[in-house]
């Protein structure tokens with residue numbers, strides 16, 4: 001099943017800067033898809049098209065087959081939750097609780113259900129103790145968690161994240177990844193933008209590689225073992241792909257590489 005589809009999608013900013021041109025994509029449901037590219041590739045502008053924050057100028061976007069257009073925006077925003085790179089763009093209420101409750105209240109859910117969704121979302125991102133704090137008083141990582149809780153409370157089947165791990169410390173990033181993995185395990189679709197090839201290699205099922213507003217390649221994560229494609233995108237080959245380049249092994253995490261190396265050294269004593 002296709003979660004997000006774009007056909008011939010192009011966008012030029014009002015000052016005539018082109019963001020991307022004729023983008024044709026199919027993002028699979030239930031997968032983690034990384035939109036990978038250097039700065040200015042068009043990743044953010046593309047993601048903002050997914051829920052209609054930026055309306056399509058040319059071409060179209062469909063979410064679960066439903067065109068993203070004004071008449072469907074309410075329905076579209078139930079289907080896809082979008083996280084901005086900067087959580088300050090997403091948090092605007094007097095308290096974190098009210099912020100997270102904003103979406104469910106808009107859905108006209110009864111107060112008990114709103115309360116239950118907010119509490120569950122706060123708990124999932126580990127910030128229940130911050131419910132009554134005003135957003136401005138939180139650290140960046142805490143704000144990011146609060147913004148994510150706002151999406152979780154809407155229970156959409158698709159999540160789109162612009163640079164989800166920027167500004168998070170390693171522990172917070174790791175918790176966030178675990179949370180997102182759980183969501184995907186429960187059937188959610190995840191699409192995120194990044195310029196981090198190592199992260200995309202380790203933590204994406206599918207890759208969309210962009211540069212200067214063009215999609216250079218789409219495919220499974222091991223597309224990132226292809227040095228010529230990465231060169232065209234002005235990106236380096238992932239460290240693990242480089243380390244195991246001349247072997248048939250494809251470890252995707254340091255832990256997997258560690259296990260593999262131990263196994264190799266157990267079999268053949270190391271004399272170096």
Ligand SMILES: Nc1ncnc2c1ncn2[C@@H]1O[C@H](COP(=O)(O)OP(=O)(O)OP(=O)(O)O)[C@@H](O)[C@H]1O
Pocket residue numbers: 013014015017018019037038039040041042043044045046193195
């Ligand atoms: N508000 C704007 N007005 C004019 N041009 C813009 C605007 N926002 C982005 N652009 C331009 O559109 C192009 C794509 O930008 P975009 O932010 O979508 O890329 P990106 O891949 O997300 O970059 P980054 O990794 O730096 O966030 C760039 O050339 C950028 O300068």
